[in-house]
Amino acid sequence: MNTTPAQPIIIELTEYENKSFQHDQISDSDGFELYDKYKIQVDIEFPNYKTKEHWKLKAKGWVGYIPVTPELHLKINPKMPIQNLFGMLEYAYNLKGFRFLEGLMDCESLEEFYNNLAHILADKVLERCRKGLYRTYLPTTQQLSYVRGRLDMQQIIQKPWNVKLKCDYEEHTADVKENQILAWTLYIIGRSSLCSERVSPTIRKAYHALQGLVTLQPCSAEDCIARQYNRLNLDYELLHNLCRFFLENSSPSHERGNYKTLPFLVDMAHLYELFVAEWFKKNTPQGYFLKQQHPIEISQNRHFNIDILLCDAATGKTIAVLDTKYKAPEQAEYTDIHQMISYANTTKCKEAFLIYPKHLTQPLDIKSDQIRVRSLTFSLDDNLDRAGQTFLKNLFLLIFQNSHQ
Incomplete structure (x- = not known):
């Protein structure tokens, strides 16, 4: 008798792209499971009159592989090469x-x-x-029938009948x-x-x-x-x-019966933030240094980490605050702009930049008192190092121009 488990159905998405599926391609129970456990990663619209009885799925900035149930697996491809x-x-x-x-x-x-x-x-x-x-030495305390390390004399005096000796010693362990x-x-x-x-x-x-x-x-x-x-x-x-x-x-997935497996999901916004910071750190021009995930306090109960601070190596002064945004809106969001103004005020610098993976349809360039907030692009569509050099060139060009105005 063949007991080989049936292969799961694998459906594929590309991040931020809508995709429709026939009603019978995804069971209702699998759809509920996907919605309950992964609604942060995937937008899911159940079959209805408006969708012409189709499932509609859209990955929200995550790529990877989700074993939703033993019967249904979801593969999310990146939109970039x-x-x-x-x-x-x-x-x-x-x-x-x-x-x-x-x-x-x-x-x-x-x-x-x-x-x-x-x-x-x-x-x-x-x-x-x-x-x-x-291996290294770790402090250990054990009741032993022989002396090892330092004896606990107080215990011996209090419990002389105890044949086991309380010993404190260091164990060389892996x-x-x-x-x-x-x-x-x-x-x-x-x-x-x-x-x-x-x-x-x-x-x-x-x-x-x-x-x-x-x-x-x-x-x-x-x-x-x-x-x-x-x-x-x-x-x-x-x-x-x-x-x-x-x-x-x-990250842990839902466990159903003996089905215990883990999804592999890359949060692209977090990856973009890590990537830009690490690339910038390795390519920072001489005379400057970076601070990554710099903690600041906006008010008594509001604490934030700034993605990147660009600082002058000679003075230690902050030249610019930079924050990555893994999205491609037509224009910068007001909440992001106000956030950058707060960051700049807190760090006492006049330059703030929002970094996007694609050019904004309406590039950002505004001034609030002495603080200037602008958008920059670190593209992911072409050679990454070449895109980084273009980003670096534009960043320092804008900083230099503003300092001479």
């Missing part, structure tokens, strides 16, 4: 320049890129296991956060529905290599950021950058 999406990911997660990534640019889909990157991570974890995992991040990431990848038959065995092998040595503990993308490295664990920086990519773009 796939190679540019990979280029953004390389910059955003500090993977740019690693030679092993060169072959990834030939991938034709996000699933293929996911598989290849997962395979690279698993290979490098196995390589590190063969060399020996990073069960540390550095390795727990690797184990949790491999666990998350293993639960995804994106791993191919070629990649899955390597993921399992790497995960099992950590078992027994490392406790499976939930880790977040934030755990991978700003960690301290030394000569004994320097190679972990790359591993953690790869882990951050997977953890930041994987």
